Amino acid sequence: MIRPDTVLVNRKRILQLNGRKLLQGPVIYWMSRDQRVRDNWALLYAFEIAAELNTYVLVAFALTGSFPGANLRHYGFMLRGLAEIERMLAAKNIPFRLVTGNPPESIGMLAKDVKAGAIVTDFDPLRIKKEWKNELVKIIDVPLFEVDAHNVVPCHIASDKQEFGAYTIRPKIKRLLNEYIEEFPEIPASVNIGNREGVKGTNGRVLTTPTDWDAVKKILFASINTEIREVTWLVPGEDAARTVLDNFIRNRLPVYNERRNDPNAGAVSDLSPFLHFGQISAQRIALELIKTSPGDQNSEAFLEELIVRRELSDNFCHYNPFYDSFEGFPSWAKSTLHSHRNDEREYIYSKDQFETGSTHDRLWNAAQGEMVTKGKMHGYMRMYWAKKILEWTSSPEEALAIAISLNDKYELDGRDPNGYTGCAWSVGGVHDRAWGERPVFGKVRYMNDKGCKRKFNTAEYIKTHLNQRS
Ligand SMILES: Cc1cc2nc3c(=O)[nH]c(=O)nc-3n(C[C@H](O)[C@H](O)[C@H](O)COP(=O)(O)OP(=O)(O)OC[C@H]3O[C@@H](n4cnc5c(N)ncnc54)[C@H](O)[C@@H]3O)c2cc1C
Numbered sequence: 001m002i003r004p005d006t007v008l009v010n011r012k013r014i015l016q017l018n019g020r021k022l023l024q025g026p027v028i029y030w031m032s033r034d035q036r037v038r039d040n041w042a043l044l045y046a047f048e049i050a051a052e053l054n055t056y057v058l059v060a061f062a063l064t065g066s067f068p069g070a071n072l073r074h075y076g077f078m079l080r081g082l083a084e085i086e087r088m089l090a091a092k093n094i095p096f097r098l099v100t101g102n103p104p105e106s107i108g109m110l111a112k113d114v115k116a117g118a119i120v121t122d123f124d125p126l127r128i129k130k131e132w133k134n135e136l137v138k139i140i141d142v143p144l145f146e147v148d149a150h151n152v153v154p155c156h157i158a159s160d161k162q163e164f165g166a167y168t169i170r171p172k173i174k175r176l177l178n179e180y181i182e183e184f185p186e187i188p189a190s191v192n193i194g195n196r197e198g199v200k201g202t203n204g205r206v207l208t209t210p211t212d213w214d215a216v217k218k219i220l221f222a223s224i225n226t227e228i229r230e231v232t233w234l235v236p237g238e239d240a241a242r243t244v245l246d247n248f249i250r251n252r253l254p255v256y257n258e259r260r261n262d263p264n265a266g267a268v269s270d271l272s273p274f275l276h277f278g279q280i281s282a283q284r285i286a287l288e289l290i291k292t293s294p295g296d297q298n299s300e301a302f303l304e305e306l307i308v309r310r311e312l313s314d315n316f317c318h319y320n321p322f323y324d325s326f327e328g329f330p331s332w333a334k335s336t337l338h339s340h341r342n343d344e345r346e347y348i349y350s351k352d353q354f355e356t357g358s359t360h361d362r363l364w365n366a367a368q369g370e371m372v373t374k375g376k377m378h379g380y381m382r383m384y385w386a387k388k389i390l391e392w393t394s395s396p397e398e399a400l401a402i403a404i405s406l407n408d409k410y411e412l413d414g415r416d417p418n419g420y421t422g423c424a425w426s427v428g429g430v431h432d433r434a435w436g437e438r439p440v441f442g443k444v445r446y447m448n449d450k451g452c453k454r455k456f457n458t459a460e461y462i463k464t465h466l467n468q469r470s
Contacts, residue, residue, distance in 0.1 A: 014146070
């Protein structure tokens with residue numbers, strides 16, 4: 001029997017989601033949020049179990065054409081990343097299977113078909129992913145293990161409750177960081193017994209023939225919104241993510257602290273689309289930064305965003321079932337927004353007017369243009385953009401719904417805990433404190449274009465992004 005030389009994955013990263021016992025049979029890694037081969041704790045854990053069962057790992061991805069908010073822009077980026085994953089796995093003799101349909105059903109059927117011994121998947125705090133896992137455990141008779149492969153400190157370990165803000169989660173994360181920020185092991189050759197003949201289903205059909213990605217795209221693109229074009233300035237995939245990281249460390253990190261709030265400066269990393277699709281691990285990014293510029297103020301500022309703020313977003317969505325609605329706001333914010341419900345608004349715009357960038361404010365329209373065309377609005381402008389939606393709609397509920405819907409539709413990194421938390425921060429004071437009271441906002445923090453003008457050259461930003469809408 002093949003045994004791993006050592007334990008690969010810290011057991012605290014892993015939760016078993018049902019009470020089933022391991023059976024003899026291949027281990028399926030249901031890859032979902034963490035779409036990468038390298039630096040993936042969930043994949044590594046699948047190998048640990050496979051070694052125990054003396055079997056191989058089958059990586060499966062469940063593609064559904066009805067993921068809320070997703071369109072051609074997102075699917076295009078994701079599919080190109082998945083095609084690369086299939087190639088990388090093949091080079092390591094690890095079988096890959098793309099299944100389609102309702103994800104829990106298709107993974108459940110695959111597990112039956114290959115007589116799987118266990119299923120491993122990655123952690124995701126979003127509602128739909130939790131529902132999928134709940135559905136899957138009802139139809140399988142093997143264990144389902146969930147591994148937090150996205151956060152440096154696993155979400156359920158960092159805290160067991162919703163945190164008030166960065167100031168409460170930061171010390172918890174920092175205390176645990178040393179234990180979790182370890183170098184990733186390679187998949188040891190001794191545990192990868194591979195499967196050269198191809199994985200066969202119960203009827204003898206080989207399930208792991210190479211995926212015809214063009215055919216997949218043709219079928220998928222016939223059923224989804226294809227109006228929002230793919231972007232060309234960012235190449236998806238693990239290798240491309242690594243190039244973007246190396247480039248950032250070399251050229252932009254040295255000015256990150258000073259210039260990250262200037263949307264004209266190009267000082268941010270542009271890593272969020274890769275992080276969203278799991279094409280790079282946040283832990284890998286952190287390890288590289290610590291290696292190249294330990295203790296440096298730019299690294300410290302960046303790691304605060306990458307680890308503390310990002311993991312705070314996962315904490316919010318994991319522990320607050322109302323992460324995308326008014327109900328999820330803190331009580332002080334709900335009460336102040338309630339008392340300013342009937343305040344007169346200077347402007348009121350419809351969703352369509354926002355979407356087409358037709359407000360009176362050229363700076364806002366430019367931000368909308370950046371998002372629509374580029375698929376990634378600068379972080380500083382995202383705050384201004386969402387706060388103005390609150391100011392120019394009839395209710396905070398409507399403002400939140402419009403902000404989330406546009407964010408999810410156009411941002412490549414949308415449909416992410418960071419997006420729901422960012423919108424809830426801007427509109428509903430989540431993770432923030434009460435500020436001086438003013439119309440419409442009540443005590444929710446206000447922002448205006450004067451603040452932007454103090455930080456950067458707004459005329460240049462407008463010139464670059466206005467009228468570039470597709
Ligand atoms: C209204 C609003 C909507 C947002 N929507 C999204 C979204 O859909 N997806 C998304 O990933 N982020 C979102 N953010 C957070 C932030 O704006 C983006 O993560 C950031 O702009 C991504 O660009 P970057 O990778 O170049 O950032 P960098 O400054 O290079 O930061 C590196 C990484 O740190 C993390 N990070 C940075 N800022 C934040 C933050 N404020 N909160 C949490 N994590 C952060 C991200 O993972 C980011 O990729 C939103 C913020 C607001 C206010």
